[in-house]
Amino acid sequence: MSPVTPTTSLRPATLAGLELLASAVVMLDATGHIAYANAAAENLLASSLKALSRQKLSAQFLNPDELDHICAQAREHKFSDLRQDLALERAGRDPLHVHSIVSALDEPPGHILIELREHLQHLKLDREERILDQSQVNKELIRNLAHEIKNPLGGIRGAAQLLEMELPALHAVQLREYTQVIIKEADRLQTLVDRLLAPHRRPHIVGDVNIHEVLERVRSLMLAEFPSGLTILRDYDASIPEFRGDKEQLIQTVLNIAHNAAQALAAQMEEGDAQIVLKTRVARQVTLAKVRYGLALDLHIIDNGPGIAPQIRDRIFYPLVSGREGGSGLGLTLAQTFVQQHMGVIECDSRPGYTDFRILLPLP
Template sequence: MTRAAPRKTKPALSQRFQALDMLATLVAVVDPAGHVQFVNNALEDAIGLSRRSITGVPLTDWFTAPELLQNALQGASENEYAVIRYDAHLKRLNHEPLSVHVVLAQSDVPGELVVELLPLEQQARQEREERLIDQAQANKELIRNLAHEIKNPLGGIRGAAQLLQMELDSRELVEYTQVIIHEADRLQTLVDRLLAPHRRAQVVGDVNIHEVCERVRALILAEFPRGLKVVRDYDISIPEFRGDREQLIQAVLNIAHNAAHALKDRIAAGDAELVFRSRVQRQVTFGKRRYRLALELHVIDNGPGVPDEIKDRIFYPLVSGRDGGSGLGLTLAQTFVQQHHGLIECDSEPGRTDFKLLIPLP
C-alpha cells in the first residue's frame, strides 16, 4: 500500500509577508471587501495597535473618509484600474490623523489587495534625504576627479618654479618664485584634504560615541577657553558600535568647530552655548532603509544660524559661510558619516542651529 504524498499547505500569512516588516512605508494586505489580512510593523506603529488587534477589521475604519478607500477597493476588485492613488488621512490612537498618500494595487495572489500608505511628511523627508545622498555621491566624484586634475600640473608648476629659482641671481625675482612655490604647496595641502577620506581605509573598532564627544569637547574648549559653554546631554544607555573612531571625531569636530566660529559674537558677549545631545531612535528610517535602532547625535548652537543663501548647499565642497573658511569641513563630515551608513541633516534658524548625525546601531 502506497502512502499518499503530503498535501502542500499554503504558507502562513505572517511568513509570506515577513519581508513587508522591513519596509519603512505603511503596508496592509486586505481582501476585496477591505478586511485586513496583514499589516506590517510600520503600520502597527503608526496606528498604535498590534497586528492581532487590526487583523480582520475593515481598513476603511481607520480613515477619516472611508468612502474613498471603499470606492478604490471596488474599482481595483473589478479590474477598472491597475493602480489607484489618492491622498487621505489615517486615524491614529491618541494622535492627530496622519496625512498619507494611498497606493492601492492588486497582489499576485487572487483575492488580495496591497494598500501602501506613504506619510506625506515622511515622503518629503525621504526626498530630502535622497537629495543629500545623491549630492554627497556627486560631490565625491567631483572632488576625486578635480583633485587628480589639479594635482598633476601642480607638481609641474612647483618643480619649474624651483628650477627657475636656482637660476636667478636677483633677490627680488627669487621672492616671486617663492610665492609660486608657497601657493603651490597651499593648493597641494587643499588637494590632499579633498582626497583624504577616499585614500585612507577605515580603521574599524568599538566606538563609544560619548568618548568621541568628550574628545571634541576638550579640543573646542582648548581653542575657545572663555565665553563658550559646552553642555553635555547624553543618553548613557547607548551601546558601542563598530566604526572608525578617528573619522567620527573628525566629523563631529568639523561641525562643532564651525559652530564655535559662528558663535564668535556670543563668545565675546559671554553667552555662547554648544550642546552635545545623544539619543537612541527606534524603528527609524533614513537613506531609504528602516533600522531597528539608530544613534541620533545633535550638535546644537545658539548662534545666528546658517545664511539663507547657502542653506541648501552647506554640504557642497568649497561652500563656506565665513571669511577664510575652506568650505570642506561639512563635506568631509558628511563623507565620514556616510561611510558609517549614516547621514547628517541640518535644521537652522536664527538663535538655533541643529546638526543631527544619524548612524545605525547593532
C-alpha cells in the same frame, strides 16, 4: 448598552514582515479599535501598541468621521481599497498630513488594514537618493581634478626653486621675493589638494565604537579651544549599543560640525549665551543609502547660532562652499564623506536661532 471592549493587540508571526516596512501599517478590529500596529506606525502615532490598542484609530485624527466612513465602506467591500488624505493630531505640534490606504481583510472577519504615509516621506527619500548620487559625482570630480592639479603644481614649485638658485647675486634679494611668492602659493594649493584627497587616502579602520565616547572626546576638544562663553550640553540615550565603525573618522565628523557651529556662535560667545547640544537617540525602521535598517543611531548637533544663509543652505555639503569668510568649505564635505563611508546619511535643518545637523548611522 455596554461599551464595546477592544480586542487584545497582537503581533502574530504572519504579520512579522510588516515590521520591516517604512510605511505605517495599522490593523483595526471590527469595532474600529487598533489590533495591530507595526514599528513605523508606533513612531508615526508616537505611542506603543499596548497604549494604542485601548483606543480607536480615528480618534488620532482631526477628521475622524472621514476615516470611519471609508472603513465602513471597506467592510462592505464596496471598493478593493480606499484612499484618503487625513490630518494626524499631535499635542503641542502642527497636524501631520498623511495619506491613507484602507483595505478590508477576509480574515479575521470585519478587520481593516490601513497604510499611513507621510506626504513628505517619499519626497525625503527621493531627496536623500539625489544627495547620495550628487555626492558620488562630486567626489569623483574632486579626485580627478585634484590629481590633475598636483602634477603641474609640483613642476611650478620646482621651477621656482631652480630659478631662485640661478638669480644673479646683484638682484637676488629683490627677485627672490617673487620666487618665494610662487613657492608659497604652490605650497598653499598643494595643502588644499591634499585636503581634498584626504578622505580617499586614509584607510578605513573599523572597530567597536561607543558613540558617547566619541562625543565626549569632541566636547573636551571644543571646550579646550573655546573655554569661555560656550556651553555644550549633553542629551544622551545610554541604551544605544556599540557598533562597528572608524572612531577617528567619527570624531573628525562631529568635530568639524561642532567647530563650524562654534565659529558661527562668535557673537553669542561674547554675550555668554552660545550653546551647542549633543543629542543621541535610537531611530527605528529607517532607510539609509537606499538600504532598510531596523535600528539606527540618530545623532544631533544643535546650536543656537544665526543659522545658515538661505543662498547656500542647499549646497553646504558641496566642496569649497563656505558661509564664513576665509573658510575652506571642506569641513562639511569631509563629514559627509565619512558618514557615507559608514553607510549613513547627514542632513541639516537651519533657521535663525536654530541649526540642527542630524546624522543617521545603522546599528546592529
